[in-house]
Amino acid sequence: MSADVIDVIIPAFNPDKDFEKLLSMLSCQHTAINKIIIINTVDEAFDRDYFEERYDRLCQNLEFHYIEKSEFNHGLTRNLGASFSKADFIVFMTQDAIPADKYLIDELTRPFENKDVYMTYARQLPKKNCKYLERYTRAYNYPGKSVLKSKEDIETMGIKALFCSDVCAAYRRDKFYELGEFIKTDFNEDTFFAYNVLMADKKIYYAANARVFHSHNYTYIQQFKRNFLVGKSQKSQEKMFENIKSEDEGKKMVKSACSHIIRHKRYYMLPDLVLNSGFKYLGYKSGKIYGNICNKK
Numbered sequence: 598m599s600a601d602v603i604d605v606i607i608p609a610f611n612p613d614k615d616f617e618k619l620l621s622m623l624s625c626q627h628t629a630i631n632k633i634i635i636i637n638t639v640d641e642a643f644d645r646d647y648f649e650e651r652y653d654r655l656c657q658n659l660e661f662h663y664i665e666k667s668e669f670n671h672g673l674t675r676n677l678g679a680s681f682s683k684a685d686f687i688v689f690m691t692q693d694a695i696p697a698d699k700y701l702i703d704e705l706t707r708p709f710e711n712k713d714v715y716m717t718y719a720r721q722l723p724k725k726n727c728k729y730l731e732r733y734t735r736a737y738n739y740p741g742k743s744v745l746k747s748k749e750d751i752e753t754m755g756i757k758a759l760f761c762s763d764v765c766a767a768y769r770r771d772k773f774y775e776l777g778e779f780i781k782t783d784f785n786e787d788t789f790f791a792y793n794v795l796m797a798d799k800k801i802y803y804a805a806n807a808r809v810f811h812s813h814n815y816t817y818i819q820q821f822k823r824n825f826l827v828g829k830s831q832k833s834q835e836k837m838f839e840n841i842k843s844e845d846e847g848k849k850m851v852k853s854a855c856s857h858i859i860r861h862k863r864y865y866m867l868p869d870l871v872l873n874s875g876f877k878y879l880g881y882k883s884g885k886i887y888g889n890i891c892n893k894k
Contacts, residue, residue, distance in 0.1 A: 600619045601685040601709075602631045603626070603702060603767075606670070607692055610638040610694070615693045620655040622696040628703045632658045637677045638669050670780030670785035675763065679773060689763040689787075690809075697808035698724060704807035705767045715772045715799045719765035719807040727812040729863070730870060733854055736814055738819065742762035743805040748795040756838075756846045761801055763787040765809045784826040784834065792837050815874055821880035828884025833891070847878065 605623060609616065623630060633656055637648065649661055660681065664674065679687055686706055708714045719736065720739040721831040723732045738760070750758040766787060776793045791801055815823065832837050851874045858866050 601706065602683070603628065603686045603688060603706060604631050604682040604684040605633045605688045605690060605741070606636070606675060606682065607633065607690050608636045608674050608678065609692045610669075611640070612692045613646075613714040615695060617655060618695045619690070619692065620652060620659075622699070622701070625699050625748035626696070626702045627699045628706065629784050630658065630686055630702060632660050632682075634660045634662065634678045634681050636674055637663060638666055638674075639663050642665065647758045670781055671784055672782045672789075675786065676778045679770065679778065682770060684770055686767050687773065688767045691764045691811070694719075694721075694764045694811040695724075696810040697810060701765070701807050701809065704804050705765070708745075708804055709767075710800075711745075711768065711800070713800045714802045715769050715776070715794045715797075716761060717767045717802040717804045717807070718761045718763075718787075719809050720803075721762065721764060721811045722807045722808055724810050725853070726814065728814050729866060730854065730873060731807050731814060733857055734850070735855060737850055739803075739805070741805050744803040746795070746801045746803070748798060751795065751841065758795065758801075759788050759841070761787045761789045761803075763792045764811050765807070771789065776868050780834075782830050784830040785834075789830075789834055792834075817876040819857070819878045820873060821883075824877045824880030825884035825887070828881040829888040829891075830884075831886045832888025843879075844881075847874075847881075 602857050607619075620633070621747055623633060635652075639645075645661075645663070649659075653659055662677070662681065664677070668674070678689075686709065688702065703719050705719055708717045720741070721735055722739075723735045727735070736760060746754070748758075755861065763786065768790075773790075776790065776797060780789055794801055813819075851870070854870055855867070858864070858870060
């Protein structure tokens with residue numbers, strides 16, 4: 598893979614110290630990155646010169662582009678970033694995903710030696726300040742074993758077969774365009790594209806050895822809002838999910854987390870699990886109802 602050109606694309610908005618750590622780690626990757634394309638959403642107080650000077654000292658191969666808040670979209674903003682690349686492979690990352698070591702790009706692109714693999718995604722490890730339940734969620738969704746997923750796995754894995762995260766994911770750039778890029782969406786652009794990959798009889802690779810530190814300590818309200826967007830976006834692509842239910846996977850995860858808590862005798866965490874799961878479910882169902890109303894307009 599050493600002869601292939603690789604670009605990294607990062608949408609950003611008011612980035613903090615995690616962004617500096619991210620850029621520092623990208624600058625010392627074993628496999629060289631051609632350029633890092635930053636699509637920054639600006640606000641009224643934004644100072645472009647200060648912003649570029651601040652981050653240029655961490656990385657010499659940065660390319661800056663700017664959009665207004667009103668222009669940001671989970672799918673279209675990433676498409677904009679991809680339009681500035683001529684690389685063989687494009688890696689999408691978020692501003693708060695920190696590579697665990699210098700082999701992230703190696704491990705993320707190695708699976709492309711299989712010509713049928715169109716996209717790969719990294720394992721997400723909890724950050725130091727990550728709460729207990731979120732740590733378990735990370736371990737559940739991002740286990741230590743790599744997985745090659747195909748269309749046939751939808752029957753046994755359900756929504757998990759489509760699971761992929763643009764927190765850190767790599768794509769064959771030519772196939773990214775061949776399959777239509779990301780759609781305009783407030784959420785789930787990676788899942789929708791994963792569906793297109795599998796429907797084209799191609800494969801998705803979960804690269805467990807490609808690791809980034811990434812986690813959030815969401816409040817119950819934040820969980821509601823996040824899952825509202827999940828439900829709303831899934832409803833907008835209803836045909837994709839008519840035979841694939843996210844609720845089934847959600848139930849499995851809650852049962853698994855409950856067993857984990859009981860096994861480790863952390864009974865005091867059960868109310869938190871119930872409330873956290875309840876707000877997720879209510880947000881998801883509300884989003885689907887809202888999406889259904891929007892679809893009828």
